[in-house]
Amino acid sequence: MNSQNIYIILISMAITMIALRAIPLLFFKKKIENKFLKSFFTYIPGTVLTALIVPEVFSSTSTPISAWAGVIVAVVLSYFGRGLFTVSVCAVITSFITEVIMRSMGILN
């Protein structure tokens, strides 16, 4: 991809975000009452994040095994209320250690 294309993508995303955040604040006065829409917008952040995670996460490291290790640690830690940064750093460390062990055992090169 050429860099002009990347700039176009980045700038159009940034403008979209600004518009999304600012415009409704200026024009809307009424509340959304439709139950389906309200539910939909409550569900959407979670489903978008999940769709981003699965299945790509399992190919985000050198081998699915180390990715699995990282995912399990991340799920457990965030279940017990650890913050975003702790969770993701621990996931990285876990995957790293898993790969180091696998390399020393000769399973991964």
Added chain:
Amino acid sequence: MIEKNNDFKRGFKDGIPIALAYLPISMAIAVDAVLSGLNFSMAQIFGIMYTGSGQGIFLNYFKKGETLALMYVFMLFIANFRYVIFSISMSQKIKSDTPTWQKLLFGVINTDEVYVLAMQNQGALSGKYLMGLAFSPFLGYILGNTTGSLVTGLIPDIVKPVLGIMLYGLFIAMVIPSAKKSRKILSSVVVTIILSYILEAIPIIGKTISSWGINPAGITMITCAVSAAAICSWIAPIEEKELSDIKEEE
């Protein structure tokens, strides 16, 4: 006039805990962005986007080589449409004599966390307080982003193969707390996972989309997220009371 300036300061101070929480997050995302091939100035525009999940969408598509800007914007729009709702409910919380430029400035740097904090205040809020409240987290985020894009070069090569999981760690940490709080959210997560494997398992879908000259990964993702949310809101609509419970914890 002096009193109003104090409002900004008070807001700024109230926002500092959020700023501190944002700093390492934006740093991690910026590191991933530079490793994926963004140069320094690209990474700065990337940070101004100021949305963790939106930036995740960018990285995910970008790594797959998606070139169509519309795909990025569309997914970003869907993922962050909730800001329309935030803004609508905020507009009822802001003092009615607040000048438009203050509303606008607050609006463009509003986030989930700022929204939650603002809504916990009693009574109507002044524009200056809200601007302060939103400004310190923004500053923290930008600082983290710039730092992250500068230090990426210092990261040893041996760690790089596993750094890809960092972003997914962030996503997991964003999803799990609300899934833990609400069984309905948890179900929607499970539905999304199932759908995404089903779509992945049917090769004809990917081939058809590719034949239109579009990268199938993005379409699959939007389809999964939107249909899972629609199915869940149809089968298990979220009641008013649950809505406030879920929001509080975010």
